[in-house]
Amino acid sequence: MYVIEATNLTKKFKNNTAVNNLNLNIEEGSIYGFLGPNGSGKTTTIKMLIGLFKPTSGTIKICGETVHFGKVNALKHIGFLPDVPEFYSWMTAYDFLKLSGELLGLSGNILDTKIDDLLQLVGLQNNKKKIKGYSRGMKQRLGIAQALINEPKIIFLDEPTSALDPIGRKEVLDIIYKLKGKVTVFFSTHILSDVERICDNVLILNKGIKVIESTITELKNSYGIDTLSITLSSKEEITLLTNRIKDCSWVKNLDPTETNLLVSVTDIRNAQKEIPKIVSDHNLHLRQFITKEPSLEEVFMQVVNNL
Numbered sequence: 001m002y003v004i005e006a007t008n009l010t011k012k013f014k015n016n017t018a019v020n021n022l023n024l025n026i027e028e029g030s031i032y033g034f035l036g037p038n039g040s041g042k043t044t045t046i047k048m049l050i051g052l053f054k055p056t057s058g059t060i061k062i063c064g065e066t067v068h069f070g071k072v073n074a075l076k077h078i079g080f081l082p083d084v085p086e087f088y089s090w091m092t093a094y095d096f097l098k099l100s101g102e103l104l105g106l107s108g109n110i111l112d113t114k115i116d117d118l119l120q121l122v123g124l125q126n127n128k129k130k131i132k133g134y135s136r137g138m139k140q141r142l143g144i145a146q147a148l149i150n151e152p153k154i155i156f157l158d159e160p161t162s163a164l165d166p167i168g169r170k171e172v173l174d175i176i177y178k179l180k181g182k183v184t185v186f187f188s189t190h191i192l193s194d195v196e197r198i199c200d201n202v203l204i205l206n207k208g209i210k211v212i213e214s215t216i217t218e219l220k221n222s223y224g225i226d227t228l229s230i231t232l233s234s235k236e237e238i239t240l241l242t243n244r245i246k247d248c249s250w251v252k253n254l255d256p257t258e259t260n261l262l263v264s265v266t267d268i269r270n271a272q273k274e275i276p277k278i279v280s281d282h283n284l285h286l287r288q289f290i291t292k293e294p295s296l297e298e299v300f301m302q303v304v305n306n307l
């Protein structure tokens with residue numbers, strides 16, 4: 001079942017088309033990576049999907065209910081963590097979640113149990129500090145807890161890891177991953193390794209237009225450039241191998257450094273057959289031969305730069 005459906009969604013700001021004819025069909029329970037460079041229209045899309053921006057044209061359905069700008073009917077299904085979340089800094093995490101729950105009409109033991117579970121989920125269960133003493137990572141984790149307080153079917157996370165250090169990012173990604181299958185996560189970012197770690201499907205947006213939508217594996221298979229890393233025993237051997245293969249049709253790029261050669265190839269099977277043969281024919285000392293999968297970052301750069 002699709003929990004987010006957008007049809008021909010467009011948003012114009014005067015002459016600037018921030019989102020252009022975007023179609024989305026997002027499956028329940030998935031972690032959906034919404035990728036794009038700065039200014040590509042990610043936040044504008046999210047704001048339309050959650051009813052904060054009125055689309056110039058197009059329709060949106062959340063869990064089957066049409067989103068009408070200014071009406072809250074479909075919003076009961078969603079939670080939202082903005083890119084820069086705001087908190088009452090004098091409160092503790094518990095106080096803040098209690099207030100958030102009460103504003104949504106929750107109370108008593110039900111709310112207390114929910115708060116305990118959420119604090120546990122985001123690793124803030126024993127924290128008695130006021131929010132003003134929180135790190136950015138702790139604030140993002142509290143923001144995720146707040147977005148989940150009304151047991152939404154979908155949470156929208158707008159660049160939740162962008163301002164975090166590697167440890168903070170890992171903590172946030174681990175929490176998001178734990179939600180897999182339980183809540184649909186719509187996760188916008190420009191940090192590609194984060195998407196690679198946790199997302200099922202990705203969409204790449206560029207200048208408001210959907211460029212690609214697929215699984216990460218399909219994306220890498222279709223657009224990735226494979227690389228071979230070859231280690232020999234001397235610089236002379238690397239120079240010889242570089243000269244022998246530089247004109248082969250399957251070589252896209254060569255990057256020799258001392259005893260190592262990185263070869264980007266267009267036809268991995270041919271490269272895997274021919275390079276060991278050349279190494280053997282010239283009696284070179286092969287110390288390492290590794291096939292490196294393309295990273296999502298390389299794929300992204302290729303897709304966006306080829307437009």
Ligand SMILES: Nc1ncnc2c1ncn2[C@@H]1O[C@H](COP(=O)(O)OP(=O)(O)OP(=O)(O)O)[C@@H](O)[C@H]1O
Nearest residue numbers: 013016018036037038039040041042043044045190
């Ligand atoms: N309220 C607004 N008024 C006018 N233009 C806007 C407004 N909000 C966004 N824009 C423009 O729409 C385009 C898309 O912006 P948006 O913030 O959606 O991109 P983004 O992908 O979220 O970027 P970032 O990663 O930098 O947050 C940009 O050209 C931006 O200047």
